[in-house]
Amino acid sequence: MSQFVIVYQMIELTLIPLGFLIATVYSMVGLGGGTIFVPLLVLAFGLPAQQAVGVSLLAIMFMAISSTIAYAIQKKINYKVGLLLDTLDVPGAFIGAYVTTLIVSRWLAGLFGALVLTIAIFMILKKSTKTDSNDAFKLSTRVVAYCIFGSLLSGIVAGMFGIGGGIIDETVMIFMLGMSIHMSAGTAMFGMAITTIAAVIPHWLLGNIMLDYAVPLVIGCVFGAQLGPFLSKRVSASTLRKILGAILVLISIRMLLVPFL
Numbered sequence: 001m002s003q004f005v006i007v008y009q010m011i012e013l014t015l016i017p018l019g020f021l022i023a024t025v026y027s028m029v030g031l032g033g034g035t036i037f038v039p040l041l042v043l044a045f046g047l048p049a050q051q052a053v054g055v056s057l058l059a060i061m062f063m064a065i066s067s068t069i070a071y072a073i074q075k076k077i078n079y080k081v082g083l084l085l086d087t088l089d090v091p092g093a094f095i096g097a098y099v100t101t102l103i104v105s106r107w108l109a110g111l112f113g114a115l116v117l118t119i120a121i122f123m124i125l126k127k128s129t130k131t132d133s134n135d136a137f138k139l140s141t142r143v144v145a146y147c148i149f150g151s152l153l154s155g156i157v158a159g160m161f162g163i164g165g166g167i168i169d170e171t172v173m174i175f176m177l178g179m180s181i182h183m184s185a186g187t188a189m190f191g192m193a194i195t196t197i198a199a200v201i202p203h204w205l206l207g208n209i210m211l212d213y214a215v216p217l218v219i220g221c222v223f224g225a226q227l228g229p230f231l232s233k234r235v236s237a238s239t240l241r242k243i244l245g246a247i248l249v250l251i252s253i254r255m256l257l258v259p260f261l
Helices: 002-013 015-029 034-043 049-073 079-084 089-099 105-125 141-161 166-176 181-205 211-232 237-260
Strands: none
Touching: 002 015, 002 211, 015 034, 015 049, 015 181, 015 211, 015 237, 034 049, 034 237, 049 181, 049 211, 079 141, 079 181, 089 141, 105 141, 105 166, 105 237, 141 166, 166 181, 166 237, 181 211, 181 237
């Protein structure tokens, strides 16, 4: 029996390097990693879906906080834009949840997958960049309108598909605001740190966070989220966009397969 416990604990400890690797790559481009954490915990570790989501959210919360600190030191966060992109997340999530009662969610996932794939292609092909400066973004009517629109849309996406709205936030910042990916990544992680704290609380109260799995995953994510921003500032904007595009392609493939599963 003791040998079984030791093997079981060793399996859980593999979440440390997995969390480290995933957090390193995802924090480089400003994404949370829920689209990979949840399937990993369900398929590889056998957690029920609700508990996998709870553990994933806790890991992403610490990952976002850790990377926010790193990006803040680099001065790669636009705090005003980050806060604006969080303003309508909650109402948007309610709208998204309601939409799922009107349309078959599997086909919605497929449509969203096609949208993400399109975004990924444009992300990879995009060439022009802007400067990494907070001063470049005055709170004009256009900027505020784009951010509020992006916030509502990211909330709808979260409510419809149960994934973070980081994809939408990044798209708005890079394509609509003309922000560089270095700045958009830091800003996205800052916004994510705020929203995930609120999301973790109900899962904690419902008992969906299994500490045996959460603690090693959090440890890996915290350190990976420090390495990601460190590597990000040493990588060109073009390369980072290609990395982000590649991740979005993987996410889109997963969403496109949902109607056929």
